[in-house]
Amino acid sequence: MLPSQGREASSILVPRSKSDRNIQKLQLITMINEDLIKKAASVVKVRKTKNGLFGDVGSALVSDNGKVYVGICANVGSNTICAERTAIGPMMTDGEYKITKIVAVWKDENGIIYVIPPCGNCRQYIRDIEEGNLETEVVLDKDKVVKLKELLPYYDWWQKVS
Ligand SMILES: [Zn+2]
Numbered sequence: 001m002l003p004s005q006g007r008e009a010s011s012i013l014v015p016r017s018k019s020d021r022n023i024q025k026l027q028l029i030t031m032i033n034e035d036l037i038k039k040a041a042s043v044v045k046v047r048k049t050k051n052g053l054f055g056d057v058g059s060a061l062v063s064d065n066g067k068v069y070v071g072i073c074a075n076v077g078s079n080t081i082c083a084e085r086t087a088i089g090p091m092m093t094d095g096e097y098k099i100t101k102i103v104a105v106w107k108d109e110n111g112i113i114y115v116i117p118p119c120g121n122c123r124q125y126i127r128d129i130e131e132g133n134l135e136t137e138v139v140l141d142k143d144k145v146v147k148l149k150e151l152l153p154y155y156d157w158w159q160k161v162s
Pocket of ligand 1: 082083084118119120121122123
């Protein structure tokens, strides 16, 4: 075999194997997103009271150490706490502040699941508990994520007025 033939052979093989790895990685990400969506949906259980509505939104997150936390929303006359923040509470109690990935879902009366992005308050809260959470992946669909910083486009805007 000539040296040039060897190079050609390896240049064909390398992209093929990279492509295979990318496909495997994409499948893994898709599976993890789907699992997290299912986990968030599994805690949705609506409870209505005279003063409140609970559990119509569920959230699941993966902390930096790989542990999964879930939460539900609690809307009462005096206050509203989103599902993301009730999931974050036990995480912080465990001494964790960094979130790798987070999702929130709402289910309609037919059981159809909708992925919903964090509200403005939660976006800021997630950033404020840990600056590194600007890199948190916010799941928007089985195969779509955006970084928290993309949902807070002017997060570092401090313009000195001259
Ligand atoms: Zn919120």
